[in-house]
Amino acid sequence: MSTTPKAPHYDLIIAGASFSGLVCARTAAMRGLKVCVLEAKDDPGARIHTTGILVKEAADEVDLPHNLMRRVHGVRLYAPNLKSVDLFAPGSYFLTTRTADLVRWLADEARRAGATILCGARFDGAERDGDILRLGTHGISGRYLIGADGARSTVARHFGLGLNQKFLTGMEAEFTGLGDVDPRFLHCFLDSQISPGYLGWIAPAPDVMQVGLATNGSARPDLDRFMQKTGALFDYAQGSVVERRSGRIPCGGIVAPFAAPGVMLIGDAAGLVSPMTAGGIRLAFRFGRRAAQAVSDHLLDCGPSPEAVLAREHPKFRLKKLMRAGLNIAPPNPLIDLGLSSALMRKLATRIYFHRTAAPGQTFQDFQEKVLMPEDQR
Ligand SMILES: Cc1cc2nc3c(=O)[nH]c(=O)nc-3n(C[C@H](O)[C@H](O)[C@H](O)COP(=O)(O)OP(=O)(O)OC[C@H]3O[C@@H](n4cnc5c(N)ncnc54)[C@H](O)[C@@H]3O)c2cc1C
Structure with a gap:
């Protein structure tokens, strides 16, 4: 007698x-x-849609391999007139990454811990059967489902959960051979005409320079225009483009509802992205871990509902939403030129980037001489 294999x-x-x-x-x-x-x-590492820069706090959430990252201590912030100021704060830094390899490393770590990863397997719906969720297409079932499927989540749509409504749009090219970019800095460019609501950037990743910009709903990102302008400082003709990407970044805060019984959204699907900086990786790490802990407490030890636990911990983003509204106004360029020449604005910008400031009078040069050792001595 033949038996049907159990899902x-x-x-x-x-x-x-x-x-x-x-x-x-x-x-x-x-x-x-x-x-x-x-x-x-x-x-999982194919067609990466992100710049993949980590704030220090992201690397404090999850220990990551040093060889996949590059520490960048300073931010060179350019006004629309291309005058710049250098921002830094001892104890803080950004990490640019070999992003595709980092995602593959995270996948290997998950497998090593015992998780099964099915690739080429798109979630396209589930049926409830009592407390069980059945995913017919994949022939599997589960007790809990987490939607970590990005800004336009199918899990959210299928279960009638909240959808992201407000987005920034980012576009980026990766270059090799851009030799004249100072790799000690993330180069960030303010210009309300070219990148309304956000900024343009050149980021020194471990193997390439990432050149990109993001805009709010009022304009589409025009990378050629951004490169034409910053071509006054960097010779793009020296380099070659090795990869291009674009994508949408939720910036409206957490979706509501972000969960239903037995189902929860995390990461971009939940709108867990800073509405001001548009950084989402730190919160993806933080709430990825916390969701797993809450689900295991619930399933293994009859703990409280994971949705209730996470709802208490989610950031409210009140100040960041206000600042997003301010950024969306996109002040005229001459006003930004004027603002960036003032010490107060430089201090504010340093706080926004690094959450702290340098000691009065300390220069980036002093700081570099004190803390930076040659690569081979690290
Ligand atoms: C251009 C750009 C630049 C950015 N730069 C930065 C940055 O420098 N630093 C930073 O912190 N944040 C940045 N962000 C935001 C950051 O990329 C996201 O916040 C982060 O990727 C969110 O991770 P996630 O795991 O929630 O979702 P995602 O990284 O979007 O991953 C979703 C995954 O789900 C898969 N998927 C989608 N639908 C389905 C489905 N139906 N079934 C199965 N799988 C599915 C996708 O293939 C993908 O692998 C940037 C975003 C963009 C667009």
Whole structure:
């Protein structure tokens, strides 16, 4: 007599194998849950849509391999007239990354912890069967589902959860051979005409220079125009473009509702991105881990509902939403030129980038001489 094989049953199914989904999968598997991650792409590291810069606090959330990152201590902030100021704060830094390899590393870590990752497997719906969720297309079922499937989440749509409504749009090219960019700095360019609501950037990643900009809903990003302007400072003709990307960044705060019984959104799907800086990776790490902990407390130890636990911990973004509204007004360029020449604005900008300021009178040069050792002595 032949028997039909039983559909694999998991404690936790996660849609999306990127920053939030993979950190969630690793933590949940390490806590003893049987975890399955569905990823639409054939390789989690393929077609990366992000610049992948980590704030220091992101690297404090999850320990990451040093060889996939480059520490950048300063920000060179350019006014629309291309005059610049150098910002820094001892103890703080950004990390640019080999982003595709970092995502692949997170996937390997999740697998090592015991999670199953199914690639080329797009989440396209689930049926409730009592407390169980059945994913017919994939022939699997689970006790809890997490939507870590990005800014336009299918999990959110399928379960009638909140959808991101406000976005910035980012566009970027990666260059090799751009030799004349000072790699000690993230180069950030303010210009209300070219990048209304946000800014342009040149970021020294470990192997390439990332040149990009983002804009709010009032304009589409025009990378050629940005490069034409900054071509006064950098000779793009020396370099070659090795990759291009673009994507939408939620900037309206957390979606509501972000969860239903047995289902929860994390990362971009939940709108967990700073409305002001548009950085989402730190919050993807933080709430990926916290969601996994809350789900395992719930499933293994009859803890409280994971949705209630996370709702108490979510940032409210009140100040950041106000600042986003201010940025969307996009002040005229001459006003930004004037503002950036004042000490008060420089101090404010340093706080925004680094959450702290340098000691009075300390210069970037002093700081570099004190803290930086040659690469081979680190
Ligand atoms: C141009 C740009 C630059 C950015 N730069 C930075 C930066 O420098 N620093 C920073 O902190 N943040 C940055 N962000 C934001 C950051 O990229 C996101 O906040 C972060 O990627 C969110 O991670 P996530 O895991 O929630 O979602 P994502 O990284 O969007 O991953 C979602 C995953 O789900 C998969 N998926 C989608 N639909 C399905 C489905 N139906 N079934 C299965 N899988 C699915 C996707 O293939 C993808 O792998 C940038 C964003 C953009 C667009």
